Amino acid sequence: MPTRMRLRSPRQPLFLFLGATLVLATGLGWLGWRLLQQDRDLEDQRIREHLESAAQLLAAELRQGLADIDTRLSRLAVLPQKQLVAATSEEASLLGDDTLLAVFVENGIRAFPAHRLAYQPGLRDAPRTGAPELAAGEAYEFRSKEYGKAIEAFRELSRSTDEQVRAGALLGLARNLRKSGRLEEALEVYEELSAIPDAIVGGLPAELAARHARCSVLEELGRSEELAEEAASLHADLCRGRWRLSRGAYLYHLEEARRWLTDAPASPTTGDEAQSADDRDDEDSRPRPSSYLGNQQGQEESLAFSVAVELLWNDWLRDRRNGDEFGGRRNVWHDDRPILLRWRGSGERVVVQALGVRFVEEELLATLQPVLARQRVRLALADLDGRTVLSQYGSEEVGGPVQAANDGRLPWVLSVVSADPTADLGELAARRRLLFASLGLVALVVMVSSYFASRAVGRELEIARMQSDFVAAVSHDFRTPLTSLRQYSELLASGRVADDERRHKYYGFLVQESQRLQRLVEGLLDFGRMEAGAKEFNLEPLPARPWLEEVTAEFQREVEENGYQVDVAWRGPDVTLPADRMAMSQALWNLMDNAVRYSPDSKTVWVEVKREARRLLIHVRDRGLGIEPDERRKIFEKFVRGSAARRRSTQGTGLGLTMVRHTVEAHGGTVRVESEPGEGSTFTISLPVEE
Ligand code: ADP
Numbered sequence: 001m002p003t004r005m006r007l008r009s010p011r012q013p014l015f016l017f018l019g020a021t022l023v024l025a026t027g028l029g030w031l032g033w034r035l036l037q038q039d040r041d042l043e044d045q046r047i048r049e050h051l052e053s054a055a056q057l058l059a060a061e062l063r064q065g066l067a068d069i070d071t072r073l074s075r076l077a078v079l080p081q082k083q084l085v086a087a088t089s090e091e092a093s094l095l096g097d098d099t100l101l102a103v104f105v106e107n108g109i110r111a112f113p114a115h116r117l118a119y120q121p122g123l124r125d126a127p128r129t130g131a132p133e134l135a136a137g138e139a140y141e142f143r144s145k146e147y148g149k150a151i152e153a154f155r156e157l158s159r160s161t162d163e164q165v166r167a168g169a170l171l172g173l174a175r176n177l178r179k180s181g182r183l184e185e186a187l188e189v190y191e192e193l194s195a196i197p198d199a200i201v202g203g204l205p206a207e208l209a210a211r212h213a214r215c216s217v218l219e220e221l222g223r224s225e226e227l228a229e230e231a232a233s234l235h236a237d238l239c240r241g242r243w244r245l246s247r248g249a250y251l252y253h254l255e256e257a258r259r260w261l262t263d264a265p266a267s268p269t270t271g272d273e274a275q276s277a278d279d280r281d282d283e284d285s286r287p288r289p290s291s292y293l294g295n296q297q298g299q300e301e302s303l304a305f306s307v308a309v310e311l312l313w314n315d316w317l318r319d320r321r322n323g324d325e326f327g328g329r330r331n332v333w334h335d336d337r338p339i340l341l342r343w344r345g346s347g348e349r350v351v352v353q354a355l356g357v358r359f360v361e362e363e364l365l366a367t368l369q370p371v372l373a374r375q376r377v378r379l380a381l382a383d384l385d386g387r388t389v390l391s392q393y394g395s396e397e398v399g400g401p402v403q404a405a406n407d408g409r410l411p412w413v414l415s416v417v418s419a420d421p422t423a424d425l426g427e428l429a430a431r432r433r434l435l436f437a438s439l440g441l442v443a444l445v446v447m448v449s450s451y452f453a454s455r456a457v458g459r460e461l462e463i464a465r466m467q468s469d470f471v472a473a474v475s476h477d478f479r480t481p482l483t484s485l486r487q488y489s490e491l492l493a494s495g496r497v498a499d500d501e502r503r504h505k506y507y508g509f510l511v512q513e514s515q516r517l518q519r520l521v522e523g524l525l526d527f528g529r530m531e532a533g534a535k536e537f538n539l540e541p542l543p544a545r546p547w548l549e550e551v552t553a554e555f556q557r558e559v560e561e562n563g564y565q566v567d568v569a570w571r572g573p574d575v576t577l578p579a580d581r582m583a584m585s586q587a588l589w590n591l592m593d594n595a596v597r598y599s600p601d602s603k604t605v606w607v608e609v610k611r612e613a614r615r616l617l618i619h620v621r622d623r624g625l626g627i628e629p630d631e632r633r634k635i636f637e638k639f640v641r642g643s644a645a646r647r648r649s650t651q652g653t654g655l656g657l658t659m660v661r662h663t664v665e666a667h668g669g670t671v672r673v674e675s676e677p678g679e680g681s682t683f684t685i686s687l688p689v690e691e
Contacts (some may be wrong), residue, residue, distance in 0.1 A: 021450040025443045032439040036432060043428045045447035047418060048402060049527070054375035055416045058368055063409050065364045069095075069353070070342065076101075076351045077327075077344035088112050088351065096363065098356035099303050104316055105349045109309065115241035118302035119250035119308030122317075131165045133157055133170075137172050141179075144184055145494035150176045158189075166198035167206040174213065183217050190214045205243045208234075212253060215260050224263075235430040239299035251464045254299075261365040304334035305354055308341055309662045312352060316368050320347035329411050331383040339387045357390055391450070393417050431630040466639035466654060473653045477520055488513075523586065527655050530662045531638075537580040537666045541690055544609070544616055545574040551585045552607055555592050564596050564603050571610040579667055587663045589681045590656040591620040597650055600623030602680070617667075624679035632673055660685075 072091060079087050084103060092101040092112035100116045102109050111117045127567035137153035140146045154176060157169035174189035193201075211234050218227040235257035237243075245253070285575065311332055331344040339353040360381070372379065380391035380401060389412055393401075393595050401415035488506045497503045529535035549568065556566045575585075595605040600690065602623035609618050625644040627635065634640045639654040657671075660683075664671045668688045675681035 016454075018450065018454070021447055024445075024446050028439055028443055028446075032399060032435060035435060039431060039435075042426065043425070050375075050405075051377060051402035051416050051418065053416075054371075054377045055379075055402055055414060057375065058371055058379055058416065059404035059406075059410060059414045061368050061371055062364060062414065065367055065563075066410070069355075072344055073344055073351060073353050074577065081349070084349075085110065086353070095353075096359065097436075098301065098358035100309070100352075100354040100356075101353040102309055102354070104313060104345070104352065109313060110629045111309070116245075116302055117241055117306050118239070118254075118299065118306045119247045120244045121247070121306060121313045123244060125324055131162070131168050132674065133160070133162075133165050134168045134172060138170070141172065141176055141493065147176045147180045151180065160538070163196055163199050167193060167196050167201050169207065170196075171201045171206070171213075174210075178217060178220075183221055187217050187221075187660065190217065200211075204245075204249060208243050208245075208253065212256065215256070219260065219263075229259055231257050235261060236659060239302065241302055247306070277667075280537045300335070300337060301356055301358075303340050304332075304337040305356070307334040308332035308339040309352065312341055312343060314352075316350055322347065326350050326478075331387075331389065331411060333387070337388070338383065361390055372419070375416075377416040377422075378419050379414060379416045381414055383412060386413070404610075463639070466641075469624055469641065470639050470653050470655070473651055474524070476651055477653070478517070481517045481520070483511060485517070504620070519586075519589075523655070527584070527638075527659055530659060535583075535662070537583055537663070539578045539580055539667070542577045542579040542581055542584070543574060544577050544689075545570055547579075547581065548588070548607070548609060548618070549586070551588050552592070555589060559596050562596075566592065566605050566607060567610070568607045573611070575611055575616050577616060577667075577687055578690050579687070580663075583663045587660045587685065588618065588620070590660050591685070594626065594656060594683075595620055595622035595681075597652070598645060599623065599680070600648070612686075612690070614689055618685040618687070618690050619682050620684075621680065621682040626677040626679050627673065627675040628677055632675060635673075636671075 076084065076088055076091060088101050088103055088110075089112045092099070095101070100111055100113070102111045102117075108124055109117075111120075133515050134154070134157065137150045137157065140150035140153060151173060154169045154173035157168055158173055160166045160169065170189055170193040174186045174193065175187060177183070177186035190210040190213050192216070194207045196206050199206035203434065211230065215227060215230050215234060218224075218230060235254070238257060287596065316326060319338050324347070326346055327344045329340065332339045332341055338357055340360070341352060342355075343350050343352040345351055365379075368379075378392035380393060381389040383389055384406075401417045404410075404414045404416070406413055410548050488510050491497055492506055492510075497506060526535060548570070552566050552568050559566075592605055592607070599622045600606070604623070606621040607618065608621065609616065611617070625642075625648070627642050627644070631640075635642055636657045637657045641652055641654045645652060664687065665686050669688050671683065672686075673681055673683050
């Protein structure tokens with residue numbers, strides 16, 4: 001592409017600038033993004049390190065707490081048998097709620113507190129054989145089915161002073177009353193039986209057997225409200241571990257009590273009870289008697305203790321023959337309830353410590369509270385298989401939990417998360433906002449400065465283009481008269497023009513062309529002076545009408561050979577102008593010259609002069625190309641040429657109107673244009689007149 005063409009497209013550098021800006025902005029954006037990522041990674045690393053050290057600290061504290069409990073266990077394990085029971089019981093009361101101490105010896109388990117075991121692991125059901133005194137009554141009952149006689153026999157024995165015989169008799173009496181359909185009486189007898197302490201009937205504590213039977217009779221009688229009360233209190237006592245029962249007996253009676261409760265009608269409950277009702281596995285959502293609901297948790301806890309102790313008891317029974325040391329620790333689960341077991345002993349006897357999750361939470365973790373608060377973390381404990389023992393946070397915690405390294409001295413895996421992740425990330429967010437703001441600002445500055453720079457470059461290129469057009473136009477303007485001058489002078493010098501008239505005519509051409517050349521040179525010199533601010537105007541009183549007629553006449557002579565004519569209309573009286581005759585003539589000439597050059601199809605130029613107040617208005621009108629609205633102001637600037645002029649390749653320098661404006665303004669006047677593209681233009685010079 002030729003250089004000239006390239007210079008003609010000022011949009012290209014603009015695109016270049018915008019492209020460069022885009023690249024710069026993209027680069028900045030990328031840098032910012034990388035910076036943010038690095039910052040985030042660093043922040044993550046910092047938070048992680050903090051969590052790791054907090055986890056280690058908490059693990060050490062927890063180990064210390066457990067070590068204290070361990071020491072107590074070891075102390076118990078070496079005590080002589082005689083002191084052991086008393087010491088263990090005392091220790092159990094010190095350890096508090098949700099813990100259990102147990103001593104395994106060959107003939108069974110002693111638990112402290114005893115009621116924390118729902119049932120007695122390792123207990124075999126007592127023999128069902130009754131007292132021999134009862135044989136007569138049983139014979140009537142079972143062999144001959146003579147219930148009346150059986151009732152008589154048992155009633156007799158129920159007055160016995162031997163508690164065991166009395167209990168057996170009362171049981172038989174009540175049973176036979178039931179069989180005879182005398183249920184109300186049977187109820188009373190069971191009531192009596194339940195009041196005999198420590199008696200065993202049918203392998204069960206008499207009280208339990210009697211209360212269970214009462215429920216069953218109440219059910220038969222359809223007395224549901226009483227049944228509910230009775231069953232609830234039975235259930236509560238079972239949960240409290242009131243009786244030493246085997247697993248089978250315990251679960252059977254518990255199940256029965258539950259069944260009666262489930263079948264029982266609704267009874268009013270408190271808000272708390274309604275809430276714990278939600279936790280039950282039971283699909284039946286009817287409110288239950290308070291004692292039943294209140295015991296749910298306790299019952300689950302004591303069941304879990306029993307299951308855990310039973311598991312260890314069975315292990316011990318299996319291994320004790322080896323005579324080895326028997327010690328260790330383990331987490332045992334019953335449903336969702338973990339029990340931490342720790343034991344020390346031998347084949348002879350073992351001391352067992354069982355810690356419930358409530359103890360871990362309320363006793364052990366309470367001591368960690370200051371560290372948790374200081375480090376602003378929350379923790380969770382899981383057993384070594386990864387099953388959660390307790391957790392202070394949800395699984396969806398931000399950043400995920402950080403684990404403390406486990407050296408085997410802790411029975412759990414300890415993990416922590418930040419207690420306030422938003423505060424941890426707050427600093428990062430603030431830094432990020434600042435970075436975004438600065439990046440945005442830099443991008444804005446880059447874009448704005450690129451825009452202005454590209455505009456300036458575009459303008460420079462436009463001026464360069466105009467100057468290059470100007471040089472071409474001036475060269476052309478010079479060449480035309482010079483060529484004519486040369487041709488006519490050569491003709492005359494060769495002596496080949498013999499005819500005087502023709503010679504005279506040629507001399508006339510020579511004068512005309514040299515005047516044209518002079519006007520051109522004068523014009524350029526004037527422009528140079530005006531630009532340099534060195535042009536001086538010699539203002540003298542100038543009678544306007546003769547001056548104007550002379551200039552228009554001279555112009556008429558110049559253009560008539562091309563078929564143009566100037567139509568002058570002077571309205572009103574003559575006036576005198578304070579004016580530089582030469583400069584003002586040149587200005588008027590320029591306007592008329594433009595009117596001719598830009599009117600290819602209309603051959604008349606109208607010059608109309610009139611006075612308006614203290615000003616003389618000179619209108620130069622044509623019916624030529626006209627000027628686009630957005631160009632009407634710009635054409636008075638140097639080198640600027642209209643688009644219509646350039647399209648038609650009309651020669652011109654773009655200096656004429658600049659000089660007109662300069663001259664008119666130097667005379668205290670103004671010049672303006674009205675135009676319609678395709679219709680023509682009217683340039684008006686307004687000059688102050690001399691009074
Ligand atoms: P030049 O005529 O040498 O280009 P001027 O300064 O005299 O320079 O005029 C500037 C531009 O104004 C012209 O190029 C033309 O586009 C426009 N112009 C001036 N006079 C007229 C006119 N009478 N009719 C239409 N266009 C005009």
